[in-house]
Amino acid sequence: MATRTSPSQPKASGRKTAGTAGARSKTTTTAARTRAPRAPQAPAPVEHDLPFPLRAVRGLWMGLARVVGGAFRKLGHDVHPDRELRRDGTGLFLVIVAMVVASVEWWGLRGQGWYGTAVHNVFGGTFGFMAVVLPFVLLVGAFRLFRRPEEHRANSRVGIGLALATAAGSGIAHVVGGLPSLADPFEVLWSAGGILGFLMTAPLAGLITVWGALALMVVLLLLSVMIVTATPFRHIPGRLRQGYEWIMGQPEGGYAEDREAADAHDQSYLHEHSRTQPKPRRKARLFGRDKDAEDRERGDGGFAGDEAYDHAVIRESDEDVEPGGAAAEPRVPAGVRRPTAAERAMQKIKDDVGLGAPAPDAPAPDGPASEARGPAEPATEAIDTAALAAAAAAAPRVPSTPVAQPAPLAPIPQRTEQLQLSGDVAYTLPASEFLPSGPPAKERSEANDAVVKALTETLDQFKVDAQVTGFSRGPTVTRYEIELSPGTKVERVTALSKNISYAVASSDVRILSPIPGRSAIGIEIPNADKEVVALGDVLRSNAARKTDHPMVMGVGKDVEGGFVVANLAKMPHLLVAGATGAGKSSFVNSMITSILMRATPDEVRMVMVDPKRVELTAYEGVPHLITPIITNPKKAAEALQWVVREMDTRYDDLANFGYKHIDDFNKAVRNGKAVPPEGSKRVMKPYPYLLVIVDELADLMMVAPRDVEDSIVRITQLARAAGIHLVLATQRPSVDVVTGLIKANVPSRMAFATSSVTDSRVVLDQPGAEKLLGQGDALFLPMGASKPMRVQGAWVTESEIHKVVEHVKGQLKAEYRKDVAVEAPKKEIDDDIGDDLELLLQATELVVTTQFGSTSMLQRKLRVGFAKAGRLMDLLESRGVVGPSEGSKARDVLVKPDDLPGVLATMRGDEAPGSAAPAPREAALAENANANHFGVDLVAEDLANRTQAIDYDDRDGEDDGSEDAWSLTGR
Numbered sequence: 025m026a027t028r029t030s031p032s033q034p035k036a037s038g039r040k041t042a043g044t045a046g047a048r049s050k051t052t053t054t055a056a057r058t059r060a061p062r063a064p065q066a067p068a069p070v071e072h073d074l075p076f077p078l079r080a081v082r083g084l085w086m087g088l089a090r091v092v093g094g095a096f097r098k099l100g101h102d103v104h105p106d107r108e109l110r111r112d113g114t115g116l117f118l119v120i121v122a123m124v125v126a127s128v129e130w131w132g133l134r135g136q137g138w139y140g141t142a143v144h145n146v147f148g149g150t151f152g153f154m155a156v157v158l159p160f161v162l163l164v165g166a167f168r169l170f171r172r173p174e175e176h177r178a179n180s181r182v183g184i185g186l187a188l189a190t191a192a193g194s195g196i197a198h199v200v201g202g203l204p205s206l207a208d209p210f211e212v213l214w215s216a217g218g219i220l221g222f223l224m225t226a227p228l229a230g231l232i233t234v235w236g237a238l239a240l241m242v243v244l245l246l247l248s249v250m251i252v253t254a255t256p257f258r259h260i261p262g263r264l265r266q267g268y269e270w271i272m273g274q275p276e277g278g279y280a281e282d283r284e285a286a287d288a289h290d291q292s293y294l295h296e297h298s299r300t301q302p303k304p305r306r307k308a309r310l311f312g313r314d315k316d317a318e319d320r321e322r323g324d325g326g327f328a329g330d331e332a333y334d335h336a337v338i339r340e341s342d343e344d345v346e347p348g349g350a351a352a353e354p355r356v357p358a359g360v361r362r363p364t365a366a367e368r369a370m371q372k373i374k375d376d377v378g379l380g381a382p383a384p385d386a387p388a389p390d391g392p393a394s395e396a397r398g399p400a401e402p403a404t405e406a407i408d409t410a411a412l413a414a415a416a417a418a419a420p421r422v423p424s425t426p427v428a429q430p431a432p433l434a435p436i437p438q439r440t441e442q443l444q445l446s447g448d449v450a451y452t453l454p455a456s457e458f459l460p461s462g463p464p465a466k467e468r469s470e471a472n473d474a475v476v477k478a479l480t481e482t483l484d485q486f487k488v489d490a491q492v493t494g495f496s497r498g499p500t501v502t503r504y505e506i507e508l509s510p511g512t513k514v515e516r517v518t519a520l521s522k523n524i525s526y527a528v529a530s531s532d533v534r535i536l537s538p539i540p541g542r543s544a545i546g547i548e549i550p551n552a553d554k555e556v557v558a559l560g561d562v563l564r565s566n567a568a569r570k571t572d573h574p575m576v577m578g579v580g581k582d583v584e585g586g587f588v589v590a591n592l593a594k595m596p597h598l599l600v601a602g603a604t605g606a607g608k609s610s611f612v613n614s615m616i617t618s619i620l621m622r623a624t625p626d627e628v629r630m631v632m633v634d635p636k637r638v639e640l641t642a643y644e645g646v647p648h649l650i651t652p653i654i655t656n657p658k659k660a661a662e663a664l665q666w667v668v669r670e671m672d673t674r675y676d677d678l679a680n681f682g683y684k685h686i687d688d689f690n691k692a693v694r695n696g697k698a699v700p701p702e703g704s705k706r707v708m709k710p711y712p713y714l715l716v717i718v719d720e721l722a723d724l725m726m727v728a729p730r731d732v733e734d735s736i737v738r739i740t741q742l743a744r745a746a747g748i749h750l751v752l753a754t755q756r757p758s759v760d761v762v763t764g765l766i767k768a769n770v771p772s773r774m775a776f777a778t779s780s781v782t783d784s785r786v787v788l789d790q791p792g793a794e795k796l797l798g799q800g801d802a803l804f805l806p807m808g809a810s811k812p813m814r815v816q817g818a819w820v821t822e823s824e825i826h827k828v829v830e831h832v833k834g835q836l837k838a839e840y841r842k843d844v845a846v847e848a849p850k851k852e853i854d855d856d857i858g859d860d861l862e863l864l865l866q867a868t869e870l871v872v873t874t875q876f877g878s879t880s881m882l883q884r885k886l887r888v889g890f891a892k893a894g895r896l897m898d899l900l901e902s903r904g905v906v907g908p909s910e911g912s913k914a915r916d917v918l919v920k921p922d923d924l925p926g927v928l929a930t931m932r933g934d935e936a937p938g939s940a941a942p943a944p945r946e947a948a949l950a951e952n953a954n955a956n957h958f959g960v961d962l963v964a965e966d967l968a969n970r971t972q973a974i975d976y977d978d979r980d981g982e983d984d985g986s987e988d989a990w991s992l993t994g995r
């Protein structure tokens with residue numbers, strides 16, 4: 025895309041845009057969305073329509089306003105609001121009034137001459153003693169208008185708060201001044217509350233006594249302070265404490281405890297509900313930490329947990345993170361953004377229950393404050409912190425403006441103390457510094473403005489009544505939003521796709537119609553100036569920092585510039601696909617590095633399969649591995665079978681203790697509730713999550729397609745509750761590699777650029793990936809999501825990986841299990857089944873679950889020909905699943921659904937149910953003695969020595985309770 029000069033934007037349209045957006049952004053909580061100028065619609069009243077003298081006066085006035093405004097904008101740190109949005113004229117007016125009042129009330133002109141008398145009579149008479157405070161109040165208003173003019177709602181809030189404070193102050197002054205009546209001399213009235221004070225308190229004093237009126241005024245005053253500072257009731261204690269700590273110079277005192285509590289809370293919250301939720305926007309820093317935002321998240325978190333999202337992904341706006349982990353300087357406002365529908369819905373719900381995070385440019389009076397004041401901020405900002413942070417969140421950035429100051433990196437979530445691994449090994453997670461920050465993100469650049477102009481012109485040329493109403497800039501692409509005027513067909517825009525490509529000189533234009541959850545068309549156009557998303561920044565984002573779940577990985581950034589992290593444990597299995605060079609391996613690297621950064625070997629263990637022998641070698645020897653990196657495809661297939669055995673062992677163990685999920689079991693172990701049977705030498709330890717990463721699935725599928733598919737299907741169907749998760753990457757997402765069965769069982773998908781639309785369909789079940797740009801540009805479809813989310817994958821360099829790996833290896837030596845690549849006993853599959861085992865299993869399942877023995881049903885459901893269906897039916901008859909043929913009638917089904925697992929196992933040639941010792945136990949008994957960190961050292965013994973809850977022999981027994989145990993396993 026060619027970079028074009030920024031279009032000069034008509035004033036009227038600029039204002040209109042801001043106004044509309046300002047209103048809409050009431051509920052905005054996230055997303056780096058930038059308003060674009062609307063196409064000019066009606067001629068705006070312009071300056072040269074005015075007669076010359078007026079124009080000259082206006083010019084002078086505005087010139088002076090700009091000078092004064094410029095001075096205000098230089099106070100503290102510079103701000104640069106968009107010229108189109110400035111309200112310097114009003115600001116200047118407030119400054120002049122303030123000077124006039126101050127000259128009289130402060131500087132001794134009171135009652136001196138006509139000027140002193142007139143001003144004093146007007147202001148003193150109206151506000152009484154509060155006239156003395158009035159210049160200060162007016163200057164606060166002017167300060168806001170000069171520095172944050174685009175925050176209409178926040179400005180209104182502050183205005184209302186100040187007005188209320190003035191009224192309450194006058195009321196208090198009136199009571200304190202002895203409640204003079206209007207008939208009293210002016211001087212008496214002035215030294216009390218003036219006319220306003222009289223009106224505020226005289227009627228009230230009659231109703232609820234003088235003391236009641238005074239109390240009410242004090243309450244009003246406090247309320248006005250809360251409105252001005254956007255402090256909700258529940259934040260008052262925190263604010264007071266912060267203020268106290270700041271005054272007393274206790275940077276992080278007492279806060280550490282809070283943080284710990286918060287961490288504990290976050291952990292449990294995300295552990296149970298890892299959900300997509302709109303995040304509060306940018307935060308201000310409090311003593312180097314964002315306590316307020318965290319408070320807010322805690323509040324939101326519990327609530328958001330009730331939302332319907334349950335797909336493993338957490339995304340947030342980039343305002344939630346400070347590049348470099350430091351407080352980003354408030355950004356330069358140039359427009360406002362709108363929330364997505366989900367954000368609006370979420371905000372509305374929060375508002376309804378009083379949890380609402382303040383809209384970035386419009387914190388509601390009762391909304392939680394979105395910022396806290398840091399000691400480093402200039403004192404002049406004290407009155408304005410809410411607005412500053414909100415403006416920073418709302419405002420897109422102008423390229424020429426520095427966005428973030430370099431500052432120390434924020435920690436990647438990890439425990440502060442040394443971690444004690446089993447065997448009294450102290451383990452320190454890698455330092456955040458190993459993953460440096462990337463360059464600060466842009467929210468707007470000239471390239472964006474050029475595209476807006478090109479889009480607007482294209483719409484105009486083809487006479488489509490639609491406007492470009494905004495855009496959200498991500499690292500790789502920007503999504504421009506087009507809203508249609510009533511009566512305009514969506515197709516009129518979508519039909520222009522080629523013309524749009526032409527106009528913006530890019531062949532990679534993707535049209536979203538509509539943007540999910542919005543009444544707007546999205547046009548994604550690659551950025552001429554792409555940005556790299558550093559993994560360190562993703563891991564330091566709030567979404568990542570609010571949880572220390574060990575399986576959370578940094579995914580990247582979405583199209584709106586929000587960071588995306590995902591919990592691999594919730595996926596629960598992930599398919600990563602894309603053509604060579606599209607960014608798959610980089611993604612896998614980011615994933616592994618995320619785990620190394622956040623998890624100890626006691627928490628997460630990994631099996632890495634790298635048939636290409638190049639991608640994962642950097643991780644050789646990390647203690648999280650339970651086996652050396654497997655490069656031989658045949659061995660890899662065996663390792664997968666080991667994983668199946670491990671899964672079975674875990675299931676048996678969980679069932680013995682009466683738990684359905686490994687998290688419950690681990691919790692019980694940590695709480696001392698799961699105790700080994702008497703006489704057992706077993707030391708109870710939590711199971712680590714087991715992450716199995718296959719870097720090239722195609723290579724495995726070439727050597728042992730059936731075994732690999734079989735293992736994958738078994739693992740994916742069952743392993744979730746056992747804490748075992750698969751990540752399968754392939755550059756050949758064809759149906760022979762990603763078979764229907766594998767696809768059906770791997771619910772989360774990450775599609776990098778594919779070479780064809782067919783490949784995209786294989787990965788995502790829809791086209792789209794073929795249009796991606798490569799180099800980490802991806803469509804992410806986590807389990808439960810209906811539409812893929814476009815993300816730019818996180819990037820981690822080789823030297824960063826090297827540092828992390830060196831650190832991790834320095835902490836602990838890898839202790840490999842020896843049984844992983846040991847081949848499982850060969851299954852005995854009856855000869856007559858031959859290659860049809862999988863079909864036969866499916867046929868059995870179908871017939872038994874439906875209790876309907878029909879050949880034509882098998883034909884239809886399994887999509888096989890008549891001959892094959894007939895053969896399957898014969899096989900089913902020979903194995904006693906169905907009765908003999910009864911002509912055209914369906915056959916009797918002889919197996920009950922409850923018995924299905926046993927029948928399937930027999931067909932597979934697994935250990936016949938009821939045989940002496942099931943393979944998992946043997947395998948577990950052969951457990952490597954060194955595997956003490958793996959947490960199953962004596963499990964095998966335990967399993968072998970105790971009566972199994974799952975006893976296949978007894979499954980048919982009358983009353984042994986084993987059915988319950990069986991159902992516990994979910995098998």
Ligand SMILES: Nc1ncnc2c1ncn2[C@@H]1O[C@H](COP(=O)(O)OP(=O)(O)OP(=O)(O)O)[C@@H](O)[C@H]1O
Pocket residue numbers: 556557602603604605606607608609610611755776798799800801816817818819
């Ligand atoms: N997230 C990313 N951000 C920036 N650049 C990236 C990203 N991912 C990949 N790239 C660029 O694309 C190149 C190829 O990426 P990568 O090696 O991950 O592709 P791949 O799909 O694994 O290819 P192959 O299948 O050949 O291994 C990288 O060398 C890098 O320059």
